[in-house]
Amino acid sequence: MKPDKKYIFDSFQFKLFLVSAGILTLFKLLFDSSDALIYLLVNDLLVLITITFLFLSAVVYFLNRRTVPLSLIMNIGIISAFIFLLIAFSDSFFALFFEKAYDKIANPGLAASVISIIYVFLITWFAVYIFVALRHLFFLRQSKNLSVYFNTMLAFFVLAAVTRHYLESTDLSFINDTFLMISVLLMFINSIRISWIAFLTKKEKVGLLFLSIIIFVLFVLNASGTGNTATTSKLLYSFSPTLNVFVSLTLIYGAVYFGVLFFTTLFHLPTAEAFDRKAEEVSSLQYFSKLITQVLDFKELAQTVTDITVRLGNADSSWIIWKENGDYISLANKNIGYVDSEAINKIVLKNIDINKISETTFLSVNDFEDKLKMNLPLKRLAVSPLKAHAQVKGLLIAGRKSDNKFGEEDKDAIDTFSDYASVAIENSTLLEESIEKERLEKELDVAREIQRRILPPENPRYTGLEISSVFIPAFEVGGDYYDFFEISDTKLGFVIADVSGKGISAAFIMAEVKGIFQSLSKIIQSPAEILIKANETLKCTLDSKTFVSAVYGLIDFEDETLQLSRAGHLPVLLLRDKEPQRIKPAGLALGLTETEYFKNNLEQVTINLKKDDTIVLYTDGITEAKNERLEDFGEEYFANILMSNLNNKADEISKKVISEVTVFSKEHSQYDDITLVILKWKQKINIDGDKHGRIQHISCK
Amino acid sequence: MAEFSTSVVNKGDVSIIYLKGYLDAHTAPALEDNFMKLIDENKFKIIANFSELEYISSAGLGVFMAYIEKIRDNKGDIKLTNMSEKVFNIFDLLGFPLLYEIFKTEEEALEKFNESKSVGNE
Structure with missing residues (x-):
């Protein structure tokens, strides 16, 4: 037995009642009734006591119960x-x-x-x-x-x-x-x-x-x-x-x-009906204001709205006409089939301008041009606007089967209620948007993490070649990628690529591209060949609207040459004399066309390297960086900065470029990834033991 | 946020899509809708007029790649016209001139469509 629950039989009063009732019974059985005063007094006293205790125990009993x-x-x-x-x-x-x-x-x-x-x-x-x-x-x-x-x-x-x-x-x-x-x-x-x-x-x-x-x-x-x-x-x-x-x-x-x-x-x-209605209104509004904070699910909220509308408007059915992707659909139907509601929607929209409705409007079947042939013939309709961000987003419909007109009271009730519903719906959509935004941000965090892991942690180091690389991710992850492949003691391969599209899908494609170049660079040396093979693979794996632009290059330390092939990527800049040379061999982006076509339109160039030749690889994040007037950073400005820093070390040049880009675009958020790789050829070094100037080997783990 | 909009005009059996504003990863779906609608209506002769397009990103270029195969399978084509130099350079870099016919004016592209029609009729 639970301690908090008191039963009548446990109560002190009831025990006293039992005792007194027992005494009374004994008294009755032992003594014959008589008219003697003493008998009557004792008898009455016992009866009174017994009734009193019974009364008290009953009072206690009622105290401990919630009675309707x-x-x-x-x-x-x-x-x-x-x-x-x-x-x-x-x-x-x-x-x-x-x-x-x-x-x-x-x-x-x-x-x-x-x-x-x-x-x-x-x-x-x-x-x-x-x-x-x-x-x-x-x-x-x-x-x-x-x-x-x-x-x-x-x-x-x-x-x-x-x-x-x-x-x-x-x-x-x-x-x-x-x-x-x-x-x-x-x-x-x-x-x-x-x-x-x-x-x-x-x-x-x-x-x-x-x-x-x-x-x-x-x-x-x-x-x-x-x-x-x-x-x-x-x-x-x-x-x-x-x-x-x-x-x-x-x-x-x-x-x-x-x-x-x-x-x-x-x-x-x-007065019972009026009282009922008031009570209903009060309880519905209370119920609903609670829901404003509770409902996270738009569908669920809509269902509640129509539930309450039926009760508040003394209606038989209710539903919401909602604008979705330019079409009007029925939502949260209560006591009405979708076929019926769709049929009525057409009539409602014909009679009511959704952009002009500001309060509850009544329609009757007589207003309708064509007689409805529905399972549920509704004769009276009340139509209220549901607004969000000061725009009518939908209509709340209440329908009656009977010919009872909606009155002023119904209008007030539904008007008030549709205002509440609008606020709730607005909250719900805002909430949905912010949840979606948060989800996207999380997703982008993942994408940036993938990107960070894909890019080389550090550059290979050579005495004969300065290598500098800068990568600045955009918030949305632009899909930039660069890498170095130390093919042999005398050869260094490198790649820069840009995946079309953004976000996590771009990050995944980057990962795939890295895998492709990493494995191809081990078996093929010719840049053009590598790009042809990469295109072959990517054509099969990428969807038709996604492609990858890339430049692949191979530096031969012995021959002092640079071989380059370009697959739709920005030109490679060679800084040698007064003007930067735009090296732009023909080539389609990867993943666009079949192997044959790709191959037939792909060139490969070879450059004989001279001392202090500077090779600049970059993505459009630099040239398309924007200032507050939405002007591009531009290739010309880029070239000017490069040329005026020509005598600096590779690291210093890239630092200078990045600082200029940052200053230029400080009023405008970075939209795309920025990647800049600068290679500066110093000279051919022929020392035994470290023939080609490589001073550190970064092996692929 | 940069805006993008399109409008479609039919000239004979050729549909011309006018592109306006910034076409990037965010606005690309609007253009995709245009292509999908035209394909649904079995309109496969399409001209994209770039005269008012200020910028196109790689994702924007992707839209043209997404439907070209289906359109060409149906003996249609997407021809590109009125590109600004900047927009053309982006197409050019990626090698798109190898994949699409690019004209200076809409009329040239229309002519080209009509030519191929009369050839087809013979």
């Missing part, structure tokens, strides 16, 4: 029905024991005593339950503390009950009558304050109306059944006159309460 008024009413109804049956059968049942001689009730046999005691206890139990339940109903939903009214009534109950027998046949019986009358008066007063009815729905009120009249009748019958002549009354009276009065008063209280309840409910009925 309607279920309480049902319980009272069931119990009063029980009492009704008990009273109805008691006449014939007890006749068996008492042989129609009612006067013998005073001193029956043991069996009859036990049965009548049980019977009396049962009735008492029920009466106390009803009394406490009525007390509970009295206090339910009361804003003020009204216990004084109830307690006064209770006091008069007790007074009336206790004094009954002693004053009955004396001159002072009017006192008892007064107590009784005041009790009944207080019953009426206490029955008027029924505030929980207002919180019931219309349906519940209708149910309550029927229940209350039935229970009222039961109480009236029961009250008269415990009147003076019936068996039950006689049994109770002989058991204890106090008890008899108490039970009677409780039943009268029940009759009064339910009589008043019936009329109160009746008067509440006409």
Whole structure:
């Protein structure tokens, strides 16, 4: 048993009740009833104590339960029905024991005593339950503390009950009558304050109306059944006159309460619908404002919007007309098929200019040119705009099957609601966008990481050749790639490439391109041959709109030559004399054409290297870098910077270029990757042991 | 953000797409839609007029590659006209003049289409 749940049988009060009931039973069995005053006093005292403890334990029982008024009413109804049956059968049942001689009730046999005691206890139990339940109903939903009214009534109950027998046949019986009358008066007063009815729905009120009249009748019958002549009354009276009065008063209280309840409910009925609607509006808006912060899923949100629209607008169906990719589609259909809603959409859009609608507009079937042939014929429509970023993004539709016009109240409700819905939808789309943005950023992080790993960690070093390389990734990853291949002691291969497209797909293609060049450079030396083979592979693997521009070069330290082939890439610049030479052998970008065609249009050039020849490889990230006026950095400016730094070391030249590009484009974010590779031929060095000037070997791990 | 827009004009059985603004990885899908629509309508004779195109990136060039095969399979072609020097240089670098017929004016390209038609009719 859970410790926090208190059962009536565990309560202290109930244990006391059991003890007092036991004593009372023993007392009843041991002593024959008599008219002696001492007997009556003890008897009444015991009865009072027993009822009090039973009352208290019932109060405790109700305190520990959350009770709904309607279920309480049902319980009272069931119990009063029980009492009704008990009273109805008691006449014939007890006749068996008492042989129609009612006067013998005073001193029956043991069996009859036990049965009548049980019977009396049962009735008492029920009466106390009803009394406490009525007390509970009295206090339910009361804003003020009204216990004084109830307690006064209770006091008069007790007074009336206790004094009954002693004053009955004396001159002072009017006192008892007064107590009784005041009790009944207080019953009426206490029955008027029924505030929980207002919180019931219309349906519940209708149910309550029927229940209350039935229970009222039961109480009236029961009250008269415990009147003076019936068996039950006689049994109770002989058991204890106090008890008899108490039970009677409780039943009268029940009759009064339910009589008043019936009329109160009746008067509440006409306003029930308006009350329901207000309550519905309030709860819907609360529900919805919660959803504004909760719903992350646009579809789910739309579903909720139409759900609530049906309830708020007293509509049969609801859906949203949403603009998607230039088309209008039905969304979140509630109680209507998509075929039907699509058919209505056409009519709605014909009658309403989606760009001009600013508030809820009503349409009726009569407005429609063509009669609808639908599974669900809607006769009335309410159309509200759903706006986001001050633009109508969609329409919220509520439809009625009946010919009931939408009224001003519906308009207000739907208008208010569609405003809420618009805000929610705007939030939802903004959220979706920012989630998408975050996802893209994560993706780009991955792409940049791939790129970083693909590029050589450091340049090979030679005494006869200065090598400088700079790579600056763009935020979106442009797909630039460069690499060096130390083919033999006398040969160095290098490549610079640019994948079309951006982002993670470009990064993956870079990885593929690296793999291709790395393996080809080991088996083929001729740059043209390598590009032909690379094209062959990439033509098969790349999709038709993606291609790779590249330059492959081979430096022969022994022959002092540079062989170059170009596949659609920017020209290679050779800085030798006053003007930079643009070395631009013919060649299509990789992945565009079939091998034969590619091969037939590919040239290879050979340059005999002279001391201080500077070879510049770059990608369009440099020449297309933009300033605040969106002007390009340009090839000319690039060439000028190179030429004016011609006498510097390769590293210094590239530093200078990059700093110029950075200054030039400081007002404009870098759009594409920047790659710059500068090779500066110093001289042929012929020293034994380190013949070709290579001072460090970077092996491929 | 740089903008890009297109408009399509039909002259006889030739469709002319006018490109305007910046064609790059972000705006390329708009041009793709144009090509897809024309192919859906079985219009395979297409001229791309570059007169108002200010910039084209490699991704923009990719769009032309994406549909050329299908268009040529259907006896059509994409001919390019009115390129600025800057745009032409980008095409030239990648070797596109080897893959596409590039004309100075729209009329020349139209003539070329009509020529091949009359040849085809004979």
